[in-house]
Amino acid sequence: MNTATFNIAAVERDTGLSKDVLRMWERRYGFPVPSRDSNGERCYPAEQVDRLRQIKRLMDLGHRPGKLIATPPEELGALTSRRSKSVAVDVSADDGDLGELLALIKQHDTAAFQQAMQQRLARQGLQRFVQDTVAPLTRQVGEKWEDGSFEVFEEHLYTELTKRLLRQAIATLPGGPRGPRVLLTSVPDEQHVLGLLMVETLFALEGAECIPLGTQMPLLEIGRAAEAHQADIVALSFSQAFPQRQIPGLLQQLRLVLPEKTALWAGGGGVARVTRTGDAELITTLDDALEALANWRVQHA
Amino acid sequence: MNTATFNIAAVERDTGLSKDVLRMWERRYGFPVPSRDSNGERCYPAEQVDRLRQIKRLMDLGHRPGKLIATPPEELGALTSRRSKSVAVDVSADDGDLGELLALIKQHDTAAFQQAMQQRLARQGLQRFVQDTVAPLTRQVGEKWEDGSFEVFEEHLYTELTKRLLRQAIATLPGGPRGPRVLLTSVPDEQHVLGLLMVETLFALEGAECIPLGTQMPLLEIGRAAEAHQADIVALSFSQAFPQRQIPGLLQQLRLVLPEKTALWAGGGGVARVTRTGDAELITTLDDALEALANWRVQHA
DNA sequence: ACGTCCTGTTTGTCTAGGACAAAACAAGTG
DNA sequence: CACTTGTTTTGTCCTAGACAAACAGGACGT
Numbered sequence: 001m002n003t004a005t006f007n008i009a010a011v012e013r014d015t016g017l018s019k020d021v022l023r024m025w026e027r028r029y030g031f032p033v034p035s036r037d038s039n040g041e042r043c044y045p046a047e048q049v050d051r052l053r054q055i056k057r058l059m060d061l062g063h064r065p066g067k068l069i070a071t072p073p074e075e076l077g078a079l080t081s082r083r084s085k086s087v088a089v090d091v092s093a094d095d096g097d098l099g100e101l102l103a104l105i106k107q108h109d110t111a112a113f114q115q116a117m118q119q120r121l122a123r124q125g126l127q128r129f130v131q132d133t134v135a136p137l138t139r140q141v142g143e144k145w146e147d148g149s150f151e152v153f154e155e156h157l158y159t160e161l162t163k164r165l166l167r168q169a170i171a172t173l174p175g176g177p178r179g180p181r182v183l184l185t186s187v188p189d190e191q192h193v194l195g196l197l198m199v200e201t202l203f204a205l206e207g208a209e210c211i212p213l214g215t216q217m218p219l220l221e222i223g224r225a226a227e228a229h230q231a232d233i234v235a236l237s238f239s240q241a242f243p244q245r246q247i248p249g250l251l252q253q254l255r256l257v258l259p260e261k262t263a264l265w266a267g268g269g270g271v272a273r274v275t276r277t278g279d280a281e282l283i284t285t286l287d288d289a290l291e292a293l294a295n296w297r298v299q300h301a
Numbered sequence: 302m303n304t305a306t307f308n309i310a311a312v313e314r315d316t317g318l319s320k321d322v323l324r325m326w327e328r329r330y331g332f333p334v335p336s337r338d339s340n341g342e343r344c345y346p347a348e349q350v351d352r353l354r355q356i357k358r359l360m361d362l363g364h365r366p367g368k369l370i371a372t373p374p375e376e377l378g379a380l381t382s383r384r385s386k387s388v389a390v391d392v393s394a395d396d397g398d399l400g401e402l403l404a405l406i407k408q409h410d411t412a413a414f415q416q417a418m419q420q421r422l423a424r425q426g427l428q429r430f431v432q433d434t435v436a437p438l439t440r441q442v443g444e445k446w447e448d449g450s451f452e453v454f455e456e457h458l459y460t461e462l463t464k465r466l467l468r469q470a471i472a473t474l475p476g477g478p479r480g481p482r483v484l485l486t487s488v489p490d491e492q493h494v495l496g497l498l499m500v501e502t503l504f505a506l507e508g509a510e511c512i513p514l515g516t517q518m519p520l521l522e523i524g525r526a527a528e529a530h531q532a533d534i535v536a537l538s539f540s541q542a543f544p545q546r547q548i549p550g551l552l553q554q555l556r557l558v559l560p561e562k563t564a565l566w567a568g569g570g571g572v573a574r575v576t577r578t579g580d581a582e583l584i585t586t587l588d589d590a591l592e593a594l595a596n597w598r599v600q601h602a
Numbered sequence: 603a604c605g606t607c608c609t610g611t612t613t614g615t616c617t618a619g620g621a622c623a624a625a626a627c628a629a630g631t632g
Numbered sequence: 633c634a635c636t637t638g639t640t641t642t643g644t645c646c647t648a649g650a651c652a653a654a655c656a657g658g659a660c661g662t
Contacts, residue, residue, distance in 0.1 A: 004554050004557040004558060006554070007615095007616090008615090008616075009547070009615075009616090010520075010550075010551075010554065013488070013489040013490055013519075014489055014519040014520060014521065015519075018643085018644085019615095019616085020643075020644060020645080021642090021643065021644085023617085023618090024642080024643070024644090027618095027619085028641095028642085039616080039617095039650095039651070039652080040616085040617070041615090041616060041617080042616085042617095046521060046558075049521065050521065053519070064626080064627095064641075064642085065641090065642075065643095066640095066641065066642080108529060108530055110512065151522065151525055151526070151529070152518070152519060152522040152525075153514055153518060153522045153523070153525060153526035153529070156486075156514045156515045156518060156522075156526075157512070157513075157514055157526075159515060160513045160514060160515040161513075163468075163515075164468045164471075164472060167464075167465045167468055167469070168468070168469050168472055170465075171465060171469055185457075187314070188314040188315060189314055191492060191516070191517060211411065211458070212458075212461045212462075213454055213457045213458055213461060214457045214460060214461040214464075215492070216492060217453070217454060217457060218314070218315040218316075218354070218453060219311075219315060220315065220347060220350065220351065221452065221453040221454045221457075222454070224452055224453075224454060225452070225454035225457075225458075228409060228452070228454070228455075229409055243643095244625095245624075245625075245643080245644095246310075249311075250311075253305050253307075253311070256305040257305060257347075308644095308645090309644090309645075310644075310645090319614085319615085320644095320645085321614075321615060321616085322613090322614065322615085324646085324647090325613080325614070325615090328647095328648085329612095329613085340621095340622070340623080340645085340646095341621095341645085341646070342644090342645060342646080343645085343646095365612075365613085365655085366612090366613075366614095367611095367612065367613080544614095545654095546614080546615095546653075546654075
């Protein structure tokens with residue numbers, strides 16, 4: 001297990017840090033310092049890859065690489081989620097129940113977790129289930145992952161099981177094409193779909209006609225799809241991990257390829273810190289999304 | 302719509318061709334030839350991006366870039382799927398029915414498509430539905446996309462709707478933990494999940510305990526997950542589009558981080574052309590997968 | 603005719619260091 | 633406290649060269 005080393009492409013794949021960045025950090029900060037193989041190419045030990053992933057995780061939370069790299073590895077865990085704290089406080093009241101669910105994931109008991117979620121769904125009804133269970137639970141899983149008490153694969157497991165649950169719930173809804181036609185997708189490099197599914201659930205409940213295209217659609221294709229489906233709204237999702245700097249440019253470019261009458265909505269944790277854009281409507285919470293939908297209906301009545 | 306130009310990062314995102322490759326092609330073949338902005342950075346017009354995507358698509362089928370770039374753009378469409386033809390012939394007999402389904406996707410009639418699929422599922426039963434409907438239909442959609450008669454977003458729509466259907470079907474199965482514990486996932490950069498879902502369906506029908514982790518798991522995390530879940534088998538999926546050259550190295554690395562007693566199975570269109578590897582069992586068809594499962598049970602009885 | 607070995611060509615990826623612009627921060631001023 | 637200005641940090645892009653792995657095609661032997 002310790003004998004494996006990673007070449008620079010493997011590190012890029014596994015950490016999400018580009019080759020350029022990896023080389024630049026080595027030049028500037030002196031970390032990471034991979035050994036070299038017989039061709040002079042970089043060989044990263046597994047230990048450095050892990051530390052790089054931890055650093056990347058903290059960067060997505062708003063920390064800066066210079067400081068993180070200067071920090072000794074042991075102290076990295078302590079830096080966790082200063083930004084999340086403020087948010088976490090105001091929901092801590094009803095965390096009692098969610099704790100159970102988190103524990104089931106942590107124990108890798110998939111069957112019990114699914115059953116518990118189904119029960120909650122039956123008890124709360126779909127809308128409250130999404131807003132009061134799935135949304136906060138997802139945030140908590142994210143936080144647990146940030147502070148290291150959840151492994152990546154545990155987050156993946158949670159995501160996968162919850163995705164299934166929501167899709168199943170959506171499938172049972174009567175297709176009510178009374179509201180706007182909403183095309184839901186994400187841009188390339190953005191693979192997180194849970195937020196999109198939550199929105200889809202709420203919109204479907206409201207009777208909107210949702211067209212789910214999955215994730216990672218090239219921009220030109222989004223334009224074509226919007227035209228072909230006569231979409232009233234294109235809803236995109238950006239996660240916290242998505243490179244912030246690219247978002248305004250992306251929205252601007254997308255606006256250019258969309259039909260003029262099609263509205264462009266961007267939501268998710270990634271847009272919370274984005275301000276400057278006249279190209280799209282920014283939506284940061286699920287309530288915002290519902291409000292935006294209601295507004296749209298008023299304006300197109 | 303014509304005014305938009307793409308910088309090199311956007312082209313990489315939208316085509317899947319790395320920046321290195323884009324610059325190399327420009328140097329060697331004289332295509333693409335982007336204009337430059339005031340900083341000397343490359344600006345690709347949308348037209349070249351489209352041609353690049355078409356070239357990438359044909360490369361995934363086994364064509365070579367040198368020839369493709371030399372071919373005038375108008376003739377590119379004609380090169381479509383020589384490799385697929387041989388396969389397509391022997392299923393053309395029962396294509397009659399599938400044509401209907403394809404037509405519904407092409408018309409973007411999601412409701413009718415879902416209903417037609419549900420009917421087929423009810424009529425055929427889950428196992429035959431997967432093997433005789435979903436698998437060939439997925440291949441056909443891929444071919445339609447390759448020869449340009451399906452847009453990317455139409456393929457995405459098909460994929461998304463079918464994923465939902467399969468997941469829904471899996472959810473209704475009784476969790477029968479009698480067989481091996483199988484961990485299903487894919488490596489980073491591999492986002493296609495439909496094949497994995499088909500296998501999961503068949504395995505679940507056979508009573509195996511499936512643990513779906515979604516796609517894009519870093520290698521070290523796959524190892525941790527296998528250990529935590531005490532997985533008997535780790536099943537990976539590689540699509541045709543996945544860079545072939547990376548697969549053997551990936552499997553070798555993964556083998557090193559997996560517990561010794563855990564079997565490693567790799568399947569999907571991407572492994573069909575891979576031979577040299579003693580690290581994993583290669584599985585190219587759904588029948589192979591079922592056979593491998595039966596074998597495993599014999600050996601561990 | 604078919605497989606196998608060899609050789610040249612094609613192709614992708616790596617390396618190095620330099621340059622610059624946008625974002626984040628710090629410091630001073632109204 | 634709000635604003636503007638300068639400075640530092642940081643990521644991305646650039647060129648150009650080198651090399652190894654994969655492929656194609658020919659020569660050879662069975």
